[in-house]
Structure formats: C-alpha cells, structure tokens
Amino acid sequence: MLDMAILGLLEERDLHGYEIRRQLRDHLGLLANVSFGSIYPALTRLEKSGAVVATEGGGPTGSDPGTTGAAPPTGSLSGEFAVLRARRHAGTRSRRGKKVYRITDAGRLLFAELLADGSAADDARSFSLRLAFARHLAPQARLALLERRRALLVQRLVESESARPDLDPYARSVVQHTVDGVARDVSWLDSLIDSERADLADARTEPVG
Amino acid sequence: MLDMAILGLLEERDLHGYEIRRQLRDHLGLLANVSFGSIYPALTRLEKSGAVVATEGGGPTGSDPGTTGAAPPTGSLSGEFAVLRARRHAGTRSRRGKKVYRITDAGRLLFAELLADGSAADDARSFSLRLAFARHLAPQARLALLERRRALLVQRLVESESARPDLDPYARSVVQHTVDGVARDVSWLDSLIDSERADLADARTEPVG
DNA sequence: ACATCGCTATATCGAATCGATATAATGATC
C-alpha cells in the first residue's frame, strides 16, 4: 500500500523520504501519520526492485549530473528549498547523505498495476489512496473503483442494520457515529459517481470536437 | 491496543477468539476487521502475562469445573450457542480444542491501566476503543478523554487550513472529505462533552439523593 | 445415504507497519 503511495507521489516529482511523509500527511487526506519505520524500508524495497533510483543528493561526481535536472519546479516551498540546498552543497558534501528518489519506467509500470488492481485491499486507506490518484486511471476503471467501494459500504450498512444488541450508551454512540460516517461516505461516493457518469456521457456526445 | 480491546470484552463475559473478532466487528463500531493473525497471538500474549486464563472448552476433567460457571447469560445469540455447544460436548470432546478465555484480577488491573493511560495512541481506533469502554472510567477521566481528542482534532483542522496547495480534483475531493469528517467528529465530541458536563453538574447538585 | 458447501474455530507464517529511539546537520533565537 505504501509502495503505491510513494510511486504515485514520485510520478509528479522527485522526492526524499522526509518529503514523502509530509506530502502523505498534507497533500493527501490520509491523516495517517505514516511512520519513518515504514517509509525508509519501503524506499529500500522499491529501490532494490528497480522501481525507483536514489539520486544521492551529493553523489560521487562534483556538480550533480543531469539525473536531478528536470524535476524540481513547484511543490511545497520547504521541499524545494531542501532540494536546492542539497544541490548547492553537492560539491562539498550534502547534509547527511540526503537521498532524492526518482521513479523509473519499471516503477511507472508497477504503479499502474497496483493502482488498477481492484482485487486488493478493501480498507478505507487503500481506497482513499487509489481515489487520490484516480486521474491516472481510465474513466471506466475510475467508475468501477467508486462503484465497488459504494457496494461494499452499502452492504456493511445493511448488515449493521440487522442484529444490533444491548449496548451501553458509550459503545452505542461509537457504533452510531461510525454508521453515520459510512452513510456519509456513501452519499459522497454517489456524488462522485454522478460526476463520473456525466463525464462519460459528455465524452460520448462529443467524440472528437 | 488489541490487548485493551480483548480485556474490555472479557470484562463482560468469557469469550473465545472467534467471538472476540465478531464482537469487535459488530458490537464496537470498529469496522476494522481485525485479523486472526492479531487476535490469537494477542490472546497467547495475555495468557502468558497472566491477564487471562484459558478454560479449555473441554478440559481434562469431565464436566467443566466452576471456572466457566458464572458468566454465560445474555450476549449475542450465536456466541451463547457456541459456548453451550462447547459445554455440552465437554465430556466427549469439544470441537477442535475450543478455548474460552476468562479475565483475571491482574487482567482487570491491566485493563484499567491501559484504558486510563491518556498518553498512549492518538489514532482514531484507539480513541474509539477507549470511548466504547468509557463506562469503566471515572467521570473526569471520561471528560478528559473527550476534551483531549477534541483538542487534537481542532488542531489538525487549523493546520489543514493553512497551506493547501495545487491539488488535482480527485486528491482535493479526498482531502476535503477527510477534513469534513474531522469537523463532523468535532461536533460529535462537542455533544458528548456537553452531556458529560451535564452529568457532572447533576452529580454536584444532588450529592446523595 | 452421502456429497458438498458454508460457517465456526484455531493456528501459523512471512511481510508490512508502527512507535521509539539514535544520530547529525542546519537555521533560528536569545
């Protein structure tokens, strides 16, 4: 799951571990403060599998070869500054072996696979992640993702309706709040599905121009 | 975290692993389908530490000694039947080594500690779990739990307000939905806090009766 | 009668993730 998240972020621009964590926290709604104990092993994993390459922020050669050349512009300011700083010090020695990671073609392929694999991970985090990267999906795949999720949540609501027993007030409140949240998720999905359908209809009506 | 959940459920009645999972899913709002790969190791852990004892659902002795005597009544029907079934077969041989766990005094103590320890685990799951068991807390501890959580969420909302950058529509929707959810959580907490305060006021106004 | 399917139930394995901690460079504050 983290692998997909990292690859998705790297599709936009080169990043180092610390920045990846920040973007996961800020730019995606996953308040889930992913631990460094997950991120660094994941990066190592991805590097070993050839999905990313680490362009040492101050490699053996003096002035940083083209590897880091194209990506830098835009992004969170602090992130940019960090990169620039690392570059500036590249000749002398970057701060404590800072590693900027870049996605490879193999990585892009892997990302597409992970993103498209609907069979995987029905948990909320995985879904949110996929949806956040939904622009990389074909329109029908997007719709399928949304509808699959909707079906799952509706089923849970139905199941929760039958058989809810004697519960003390606190537990009951928690359950009720959770159920309400799921219902809210469903209507959110409904609006997303509607707009996807509208887009598809548009595409059909005006095929070329 | 699971330890607290298990102990909390066992405070009400003796249970076996499978039932614990079901109650976690149904009776608490934690849709989080906790894996058996978590539950069974947790039970072993708790047993080794002396917080629970396993009353084999068909032990060495013939007709099930007093250990399982007091607890059974009420609860999810299937759970009850399961226990009864296990009992009935106790003489011959219960189905595949079914283990019914019972909490000990040490376990009750541990539960109280885990529940009261406000320093631990600021994630949503831990909070929901604590709240679901809030009847085991003193009124002020309850209030503290709620207010601490509220403060945390409000802080997150504030932080999310500043600096939300260029995001594609899908990611933006995810972020917005998450933020809305947090806001909803806050007003839920507000209502809970209000009713806790009201209870405290009542207790002050009519000290004995 | 019996075959098969689905649910109940325990258990284990490897891998992913967490939470805490160590380390160190840099920038800001005083």
Next chain:
DNA sequence: GATCATTATATCGATTCGATATAGCGATGT
C-alpha cells in the same frame, strides 16, 4: 556562541496484517 526546533536518515523490536492450513459441524441438495 549556546541552545533549541526542524530537517533528515536509519534501525530496532513489537505489533498487526493477509494469506493459508486444518478441521468439525449444519444445512442443502440429489
């Protein structure tokens, strides 16, 4: 120029997950 917060990488042990194996039992069907 000492101290502190932030940036940054890394590793450790423990927890949790997801998949899988095993097996008893009830219902359903033929």
